[in-house]
Amino acid sequence: MPHPLVPVPTPETRPYWEGLAEHRLDLPRCRRCEQVFFPPTAICPHCASNQIGWVTASGEATLYSYVIHHRPLKLWRTEGPRSVALVQLAEGPMLVSSVVNCPQTPDALQLDMPLRATFEPFDELTVLCFEPVGAADGEGSGA
Amino acid sequence: MIPSGAMAIVGAAESTEIGTVPHLSAPGLALDAAANALADAGLGPGDIDGVTCAYFPVADISHQLGVFPTWVDNTQVGGCSWMLQLRNAMAAIHAGWCTTVLVVYGESGRSHPTLATTYDGAKAGNMANQFDQFYGGGTPAVLFSLNLLRYMRETGLTEEQLAAGPVNQRQWAATVPRATKRDPITVDDVLGSNMIAWPIRRDMCCLVSDAGGALIVTSADRAADFPRPPVYILGAGAAIEGGVMSPAGMRDFLRPPYIRTSGEAAFGQAGITPADVDHLMIYDAFAHNPIFGLEGLGFVGFGEGGPFIAEGHTAPGGSLPMNTNGGGMSYAHSGSYGMLCMQESIRQVRGEAANQIPDVEVAVCHGWGGVWSACSTFVFSNSRPS
Ligand SMILES: [Zn+2]
Numbered sequence: 083m084p085h086p087l088v089p090v091p092t093p094e095t096r097p098y099w100e101g102l103a104e105h106r107l108d109l110p111r112c113r114r115c116e117q118v119f120f121p122p123t124a125i126c127p128h129c130a131s132n133q134i135g136w137v138t139a140s141g142e143a144t145l146y147s148y149v150i151h152h153r154p155l156k157l158w159r160t161e162g163p164r165s166v167a168l169v170q171l172a173e174g175p176m177l178v179s180s181v182v183n184c185p186q187t188p189d190a191l192q193l194d195m196p197l198r199a200t201f202e203p204f205d206e207l208t209v210l211c212f213e214p215v216g217a218a219d220g221e222g223s224g225a
Numbered sequence: 226m227i228p229s230g231a232m233a234i235v236g237a238a239e240s241t242e243i244g245t246v247p248h249l250s251a252p253g254l255a256l257d258a259a260a261n262a263l264a265d266a267g268l269g270p271g272d273i274d275g276v277t278c279a280y281f282p283v284a285d286i287s288h289q290l291g292v293f294p295t296w297v298d299n300t301q302v303g304g305c306s307w308m309l310q311l312r313n314a315m316a317a318i319h320a321g322w323c324t325t326v327l328v329v330y331g332e333s334g335r336s337h338p339t340l341a342t343t344y345d346g347a348k349a350g351n352m353a354n355q356f357d358q359f360y361g362g363g364t365p366a367v368l369f370s371l372n373l374l375r376y377m378r379e380t381g382l383t384e385e386q387l388a389a390g391p392v393n394q395r396q397w398a399a400t401v402p403r404a405t406k407r408d409p410i411t412v413d414d415v416l417g418s419n420m421i422a423w424p425i426r427r428d429m430c431c432l433v434s435d436a437g438g439a440l441i442v443t444s445a446d447r448a449a450d451f452p453r454p455p456v457y458i459l460g461a462g463a464a465i466e467g468g469v470m471s472p473a474g475m476r477d478f479l480r481p482p483y484i485r486t487s488g489e490a491a492f493g494q495a496g497i498t499p500a501d502v503d504h505l506m507i508y509d510a511f512a513h514n515p516i517f518g519l520e521g522l523g524f525v526g527f528g529e530g531g532p533f534i535a536e537g538h539t540a541p542g543g544s545l546p547m548n549t550n551g552g553g554m555s556y557a558h559s560g561s562y563g564m565l566c567m568q569e570s571i572r573q574v575r576g577e578a579a580n581q582i583p584d585v586e587v588a589v590c591h592g593w594g595g596v597w598s599a600c601s602t603f604v605f606s607n608s609r610p611s
Contacts, residue, residue, distance in 0.1 A: 087359045090349035121356045121471075147375035147478065149422035155362045166360045166422070168371050168473060176473045178357045178371065188423070193378055204359065 085157060088205045095122045097136050102208045105201040107139040109173060120175035141199030142172035143212055150186055157205045165191055169212050183213035190214075229494050230609040232315045233448040233455040236266025237571045240331065240437030243557050244405045247336040247435075252281050254437030255331025256289055262327065262439035267452045273441070275317055275326030277310035279561070280342045286329060296323040303346070303469060303594025304508060305563035307438075308601035312461040314442050324443060331437035334559035344560075346469040346595065353470030357596075366430050366511060367422045368470060368596040372478035373513050374424065379479055380528035382516070384424055386535040388415035390512045391428050391554050393540035398551025401579040405432055406555045415512075429512035431553035431562065438564035440571065445609055456574045459497070459587070460604035462490030469595035483600055484521025488591070491602035492523075496610070497587060499524045504573045504588040505545055506566045509552040515539070518591050519547075522602065541580070549573065549580040563592035567603065574605045 101108030238261030361367030448455035467474035516530035
């Protein structure tokens with residue numbers, strides 16, 4: 083039986099999860115009002131249209147706010163505290179994520195710092211995280 | 226609109242024991258509190274024709290109470306569910322669907338958190354399950370505090386000011402026999418307690434307790450028929466903001482609009498302003514919640530909530546006594562504190578609280594549900610508007 087906190091996709095969200103598995107951030111976009119929104123769902127939260135398409139996002143974002151969680155799930159397979167953040171995507175939506183590949187400290191995690199999407203293993207899934215722009219790919223070096 | 230003061234609480238009680246109660250499950254705590262509230266009101270099960278609860282089926286609770294209701298409500302929006310249920314009950318009584326409603330709550334957050342209780346917020350495939358909860362490991366302190374650092378940056382709120390809230394509430398709790406934590410603490414103690422999710426420390430978090438609570442609401446026209454002093458409901462508000470555990474959906478992370486919406490509805494119906502409030506409860510799941518509540522309800526301006534608390538205005542001897550039972554951080558908190566929050570307001574209005582504030586005529590209670598998801602505001606009074 084999977085851990086109860088492991089995400090389970092629904093028909094409406096499956097393209098998002100399939101995109102992450104291929105290291106791509108795909109987001110729903112309304113075919114009527116053309117707004118990108120998050121999380122994926124059956125209708126557009128801006129105009130209630132049920133005509134939803136998908137776009138591949140830039141992955142660019144900024145750090146709006148965060149905490150540094152001292153008891154992260156072991157499913158991350160990382161050591162020590164771990165940031166949990168509100169991240170503002172360049173396309174508009176705000177979402178909950180984590181900033182990785184930098185020290186998990188207030189000094190390294192500055193509000194408004196530019197971020198880019200990165201794709202991290204979590205249990206059997208690939209999930210969306212962010213890293214400071216300038217972080218070395220896949221390494222835990224400082225930002 | 227239901228006229229201000231048209232409904233009254235005529236029975237109210239908590240579970241016989243509170244804190245650590247291993248011999249009762251969540252429904253058991255609810256039923257124990259219900260029995261106490263019925264006795265408080267001088268009623269029997271046959272006098273109840275409406276029942277509300279959350280986290281377990283309302284039909285099961287009715288059956289165990291021996292009540293056959295004509296109206297029920299199972300509204301489940303998190304910790305303030307029982308406040309929204311009370312508001313719904315007022316409407317149901319006003320509509321004539323029932324006359325006497327029992328609002329009942331029980332939660333075994335400490336001893337039996339998974340027994341006979343369901344929380345649907347993070348069920349497989351829900352928004353919170355897919356997009357929020359796993360990042361924070363299911364820890365409410367994480368998601369509820371995501372906007373705090375930005376708030377501190379924008380307002381200048383310091384960690385010391387943030388720590389002052391738990392210190393003040395412990396001062397209140399020191400003289401509350403039923404409070405779980407009564408030993409005094411200092412700002413340094415709070416800042417030195419275990420880091421949970423920086424900048425939130427252990428002593429900035431609510432307790433994890435076992436508790437029950439129940440209240441009985443009926444038309445104010447009948448209130449004189451009951452043995453205890455009636456607590457009139459002058460105003461009631463409620464509003465929804467983000468998903469239940471999905472704080473990213475908030476419209477404004479620093480001035481959450483739903484607080485103002487709920488507060489204005491309650492204060493407007495009651496015809497009061499913050500200056501009229503003698504006693505205040507603001508659900509303190511975490512130390513920053515009362516700051517947001519004070520600002521959102523209009524007691525202070527944006528950015529002033531932290532200094533207001535740190536200066537002692539809500540502490541013993543202050544001008545606006547708040548969370549006088551010690552709050553969720555010192556009294557008890559079992560996961561959902563809205564009912565216990567109202568119980569302290571009711572005790573204060575009746576004049577029977579452990580830390581009784583002299584001459585309480587208007588008491589305000591504000592509760593939260595989920596993670597910046599739901600809220601509700603009540604204005605209680607010992608007198609009915611003429
Ligand atoms: Zn649209």
